[in-house]
Amino acid sequence: MDLLSTHYISGPIGVEGAKPGDCLVIEILDVNYFENMPWGYTGICDRKDGGLLATEFNSKATKVIWDLEGIYASSRHIHGVRFAGIPHPGIIGTAPSAELLDKWNKREEKLIADNPNTIPPLGNVPNPKGVYIGQDIPEDQERKIALQGARTFPGRENGGNCDIKDLSKYPMLPAFEIILLMGCSGTKVLNILHFSSGRNDDPSPVAPQYNQQVVFEGISADVHGDGKQYNLDATVAYKQAALNAITYLGKIGYTKEQAYMLLSAAPIESHISSIVDSPNACVTIGIPTAIFDQVFSLLVGIMVCANYKPHQDISPKPEGFTKRYLGQCAIGSDGVI
Incomplete structure (x- = not known):
């Protein structure tokens, strides 16, 4: 498995009027898999x-x-x-500001440098290999994203790959909400779907129990x-x-x-x-x-x-x-x- 070609995410969804420091409340109304791909x-x-x-x-x-x-x-x-x-969005988060992205990259680069022989590397820094950009944009912007864009494997301050299985809607129960901190103006929300998760999860208050x-x-x-x-x-x-x-x-x-x-x-x-x-x-x-x-x-x-x-x-x-x-x-x- 090429770990540089995983966790392609849906989105982004722009949030008009969002400003850095705002809190965004997202209500999950329903999550499910495609019926023709069970x-x-x-x-x-x-x-x-x-x-x-x-x-x-x-x-x-x-x-x-x-x-x-x-x-x-x-x-x-x-x-x-x-x-x-x-079913739940295993990855959900906001796009980081340029300052926050730079902070991530520097600290993860240092972690890799301090532990050079670890396989795979301990950090998840930008890497142009395996990058997928699902929109038609100029080549110079594609190149910039490939070289600087955040990898989505770990969770970070913006949310991300946190695998919160209770962030879902279950029949006969209310929708769930998540509150995310805005990192940049016009914040964009991204996500990816999981059917189930067995790792490091707390007991679920929703059925099935x-x-x-x-x-x-x-x-x-x-x-x-x-x-x-x-x-x-x-x-x-x-x-x-x-x-x-x-x-x-x-x-x-x-x-x-x-x-x-x-x-x-x-x-x-x-x-x-x-x-x-x-x-x-x-x-x-x-x-x-x-x-x-x-x-x-x-x-x-x-x-x-x-x-x-x-x-x-x-x-x-x-x-x-x-x-x-x-x-x-x-x-x-x-x-x-």
Whole structure:
């Protein structure tokens, strides 16, 4: 996956009369996918492109296709799972002022310079490769945008890639609002759509709610790696919680790639449960049990067997689990599983 060719966003939408320092209230009336394109995907980047668990996954780029039916998602690549998603603008924000853009670029360039051997680079500075400008403008302006325009991978002061799954409208519930700070005159609003998000999200006050979970904890010691102790590092703690969950799902029969994809897409909940008691930050990840025992469609050869119910209980059992074959992700042909 070329990370310089991702996160193309919709917009911009001009806001007439907006001035720097104003607050813009955006009301999300409805969000959904195109009816003639009822699918989405989750991916693991090639190791050279990095990621949260880049060193643990020695594989080529890996993909899972999700088939969408109403609010539900299931996959031919991960059997026995069906969950409700909440479509939302995973990226939404305002265009930065020239001063704010310059501030971003300088601080991220310094971060990259201070950590030159990190793959991928720690910052996300402007790069003309992969730039897409969806309007007909003079070549000199295109060149300026390509060389100076902000990349949209991380969230920043203007909003951006924050993956707030509750920023949505759900049937029978009020629309949601987001308040953004204006960065420049005639502020422009940009966004991109996600169907579901399982990363670092707080519990949703809107349906669907999954009340029963199997919860995994991680601390800021690299117990799955070299054992190094870190001080109150929530990222290390989250990584350990994720690896604990992946190891557990492996006992049921899911591959590590499938388990990783589930944590990325399903409505899990993660919390920082402790961030003050040195040396260990504590982070938890809760996986809803109900997504494993709902009715789903299982693809067998060319025949779809609907209403197959596996009754798969992932709660801990004294006798342990019997591993089952639960499908396989789409992995690059030269990948290593």
